[in-house]
Amino acid sequence: MGKGGSSSSSNTTNTTNTNGTSAISGDNLGVVISGVNGNVGNITVTDHGAMNTAESIAxxxxxxxxxxxKEASDLGKEAIKSNENVTKEALKSNESVSKKALDTGFESLKESLGFGSExxxxxxxxxxxxxxxxxxxxxxxINAVKAMAAQSGLNAREALHMAEKTAQRSQTGNSGDMTKVVIAVAGAFGIAAVAFAVTRGRG
Structure with missing residues (x-):
């Protein structure tokens, strides 16, 4: 007689309950990552172009x-150049004014010297x-005095001659001739005195 068959069965049931819920209470300024059985998935962090924008802005x-x-430097150069030109023009103008003043002064001095010389x-x-x-x-x-002196000398000689004659005639008692002699002698001496005074006054 044959043997009878055998059978066996096995049933295994594993049940895993995992809760991947995270609860946050209050202010949250951070990042919370919640996964299931160690699986956190793929995480991508983005700044939405903030860094690129900041770099572009910078x-x-x-x-x-x-x-x-550069514009400020150019403006500074232009200002310096303009100031240099103004300074040059001012120096030229001052030089021209100074030269004109010197020329005018020289002409005035020359005219004054010419006037003084004239x-x-x-x-x-x-x-x-x-x-x-x-x-x-x-x-x-002097000629007049000489002439007066010569005339005075002549008159004096004539007076002396008359005096000699008068002296000779006095012996006969003619007084009129004596008076003439005295007058002639006085006149001669008067003329001589005047000539002497004039000569001293001219000297």
């Missing part, structure tokens, strides 16, 4: 600042004429 700011600095010449001519007139007057006066 580059633009640097470029703008460089442009502003005045000296005219004064010298006037003085020469005056000296010539004085010399002629002196010569005329």
């Amino acid at each position: 580059k633009s700011a640097v470029a703008s600042n460089a442009s502003a600095m 005045a000296l010449k005219e004064n010298s001519a006037v003085n020469q004429v005056a000296m010539d007139n004085m010399r002629r007057n002196s010569e005329d006066s």
Whole structure:
């Protein structure tokens, strides 16, 4: 007789209950990652272009600042150049004014010296004429005095001659001739005195 068959069965049931819920209470400024059985999945963090934008802004700011600095430098150069030109023009103008003033002063001085020279010449001519007139007057006066002295001497000789004759006639008692002699002698001495006084006055 045959043997009978055998059978077996096995049933295994594993049940795992996992709760992947995270509860946060209060202010949350951080990031909470919740996974199931160690699986956190794929996480992607993005700044939504903030860094690129910040970099672009920074580059633009640097470029703008460089442009502003260049423009400021150019303006400074233009200002310096303009100031230099103004200074040169001012120096030229001052030099021209100074030269004109010096020329005017020189011309005035030259005219003054010329006027003074002419005045000296005219004064010298006037003085020469005056000296010539004085010399002629002196010569005329001296000649007049000489003539008066000569006439006085002649009169004195005539008076002495008359006196001799009068002395001879006095012996005969003619008093009229004696009076004439006295008058002639007095006149001769008077003329001589006048000539002497004039000579001393001219000297």
